[in-house]
Amino acid sequence: MSDLQIPLNRLKFGHEDGAGINARVVGRDEGIAELAANIHARGQIENLVVKEMGDGFYAVSNGNRRLAAFHMIFGEHAEEPINCTLREVDEAGAFEDSLTTAVTAKQLHPVDQYEAFAKLEERGKSNEEIARQYGMSEKEVRQALALGRLSPKIRQAWRAGDIAAETAQAFTLALDQKTQDKVFEKLARGGGRVQHWSVKRELGADALDRDVAQLVEFIGAEAYRAAGGTITEDLFGSSHIVSDEALLKQMARSILIAKCEELRADGWAWAELEGDLPHGARWWPQSDIRKLPYEGDELERRIKAAARVEEIDESDEWTDEMGEEADRLRVDIELIDAAARMRGFDAKKRKSLGCIVDVEEGKLTVLYGVKKPDNAKLSKGDPETAKRVQAALPSPKGNSVDEPEISNALLHRLSVQLTQAAATALIQDEQLALSVLLAGFGCYEGQGVEVSSNGLGAKRDTRGILGAEEMEKALPLALALKPAERISMLAQIAADALDFQGCALDQKDVHGSEVAICNAIDAKLFNPAMRGAFDAKDYFAGVSKALCLKAIEEALGADMARQQGKKQKTEIAAFALENVPPTGWLPMQLRHKGYDGPPKAKGKASPAANAKTKQPAKTAKAAAKKPAKKATKKTAKKR
Known part of the structure; x- marks a missing residue:
């Protein structure tokens, strides 16, 4: 065995030598660019092991991926001298050399690898330098460093196989190692394996809607921070934690x-x-x-x-x-x-x-x-x-009973307001709340009520409703409650479980379950709750001129709608915002069976069109005696 330098163009891959002396078949071409980047940055560290082929050529039994990297760096016809070790073996011996190296080579455990990257950072290497030296993307470097900075307790659990890689990745969402350890200890006390989803839940990284989360990727985390937002970025997925969803949108x-x-x-x-x-x-x-x-x-x-x-x-x-x-x-x-x-x-x-x-x-x-x-x-x-x-497609022209279309975005906001109103009303009717809860348990996928308390209300973090999140602590607290207290808390859970997102009450064939729940709520409870939740400013700013005029006609009469119809959309919206809500009017999407606002009957103008007063009415009945105010010049702002 002897060491020598051989021109690159005289070296052949082991699988090109007769029957082939390279044991590796799968993965020969994987990661060559990264390997080339490292060799370019650090130079050749280990000799290629070769055997003579004759005519001045040599076959590589150990180091074929490095040979491919040299081709990428210098070109396969280059005469660049490559450090090699010549072994005097036949084809069978060279093949066993290749097999021995492949089988006995042990890759670093991921934890060891990421800890090593963290040490490179501690020693002053920049992300860019690490990326260039190890053929990684900037995001891959950030991922590696984040995993290398995990607390010693988390890293040891990962190294021992107590948590999966995905769970370790979830812990990078914590701001510091103290928080990581606190969450790990809390979840580990419950018994069983700590899962990535439970870590994200504890860190508040499960509340961001998927449609909103993708905007982080679209906008870019740095751009969001530059605009004044704060973000804990999920480097391995989309469970980001953002301070201001409105700014992102x-x-x-x-x-x-x-x-x-x-x-x-x-x-x-x-x-x-x-x-x-x-x-x-x-x-x-x-x-x-x-x-x-x-x-x-x-x-x-x-x-x-x-x-x-x-x-x-x-x-x-x-x-x-x-x-x-x-x-x-x-x-x-x-x-x-x-x-x-x-x-x-x-x-x-x-x-x-x-x-x-x-x-x-x-x-x-x-x-x-x-x-x-x-x-x-x-x-x-x-x-x-x-x-x-x-x-x-829109309805045929001339069909006056058809409702003009609203946008997807506005429909979603109305459905959230509907959910909030239904929850407010449901809390006040405990027996109905328990009935909704029981019915939900018997229905496929909840159908309007997420009985695991994953509904819209639960997204505000209602975990630990008894003040404890572990069964051994929560059960004694529940047993100590009076029957009436248990019923009251179950009613709250039922309200939190509601989720009507995407639902509109004028689409009964599509959202039967949600409509059934809303229609079961006492109108005396639901009507004031719905009017309190309805965002009139957002509605009139977001709908068309035609829908604004339709609301004015229903609430204040056809004559008032005709008067306003000659004005600009912004003026009509401002007028509608000031004069329509006091009448108790709600859009079609929010009208349940017990809705008591205008129109009282199709084709009849509201008495409010001819009444006179200046103060807003507190009820729909009182509003019928009051007039519409003159249109204001103020422009309604779009949300």
């Missing part, structure tokens, strides 16, 4: 509005945010393109992504990670198709078509070539798609 909306303006400037007839369009707008008809004009490697990437999605869908070993991967790939496919569709419309076509802008999986998406509903015709394609398109 506002920043995202500004970017999306700017994109709409860019599209309109590019010749499109219209461009709108999906959340501002009527419910189901995504199914509005699109202009057909016979063949999408893909460019570059777009088609190749699309085929590859689609094949992977199909592979995941058909897999018998499906995991959450695979599901998330499939979601990301579907968005990638959509983005590729969207880019091709955009090129398929010339300036003439754009003048009559529009675009719908949204955020999906943290990426900006645009639906190009959408037809205006007034002029749209159903395509002759998939019948199910045709049904969705038909449902999304």
Whole structure:
């Protein structure tokens, strides 16, 4: 055995030597770029082990991945001298050398690896230097350092196999090691294995809605911090902890509005945010393109992504990670198709078509070539798609009884207000609350009431309702309660379990369970609770001019609506905000069976249209005696 330097272009891979002396088959090409980056930064540390092939060539029995890295650095025809160790063995001996190295080599435990990265940071290496030296992305370095900074107790539990890697990752959401240890000790006392979801719950990282969480990826954590928000970023998922959801949404909306303006400037007839369009707008008809004009490697990437999605869908070993991967790939496919569709419309076509802008999986998406509903015709394609398109189209002109559409975003806010009102009323009727709770336990997936107390109210953190979260402590407290106290607390739990998000009371065929619960609540309790929860300012600022006038007509009479109809939307909205709520009026989406506000009867004007007074009424009945105030010049602000 002897050490020597051999020109790179005289070295051959072990699997190219006769029957092959390289034992590794799977993974030969994995991580070569990272290995090349490290060799480039640190130089060659270990010799390649080689055997002679004849004619001045040598086959590598140990170090084939390093040989591939050298090719990446210098080029496979380079004469760069490479440090090697020559072993005088035959083909069988060289193969066993390769096998011995592969089998006996032990990779660092992940904890050891991450602790080592943390030491590099302590010794002054920057994230950029670590990334360059070890062929990692900046995010991978941040992930490694966060895991390396975990408390000694958490790291030891991970090293011993007491917690899984996913659980260790969840602990990085804690601000300091003291908090990590406190949460770990608390969860470990309950017995059983500490799970990642329970860690996130304790740290308050489970409350952020998925639709909001993806905006962090869309906006960027640094941009959010620069705007004044604080965030504990989930480096391994989307369970971020943000200080101001409203700020996050506002920043995202500004970017999306700017994109709409860019599209309109590019010749499109219209461009709108999906959340501002009527419910189901995504199914509005699109202009057909016979063949999408893909460019570059777009088609190749699309085929590859689609094949992977199909592979995941058909897999018998499906995991959450695979599901998330499939979601990301579907968005990638959509983005590729969207880019091709955009090129398929010339300036003439754009003048009559529009675009719908949204955020999906943290990426900006645009639906190009959408037809205006007034002029749209159903395509002759998939019948199910045709049904969705038909449902999304506005009602035929001249049908005065149809309600104008509201946006998805406003519908969601109204549904939250409905949930809050129902919860307020339900607490006051304990027997109904217990009935709702019992009925919910017997229904598939709750149907309007999440009986595990994971409803909308529970998102405000109602864990430990008795003051203790461990069964051995909570049970004695529960046993000590009087019967009436237990009933009162169960009523509170029932109220917290309600979750009507996405529900509208005028869609009885779609949301039967939620409607049933609302209709069971005493109207004397529900009506004041609903009016207290209804955000009139948000509603009138967010709906169309037509809906504002419809509310004025129902609450104050047709004559008043006609007078206001000649004004601008902002003036009409301001007038409606000041004069409609005192009448007890509520939008159709919030009217349950016992609703007692205007209109009293279809086609009849409210008595309020002809009454006179200045003070707002406290009840719908009293409001009928009071007049509408003159329109104010103040502009209603959009939320």
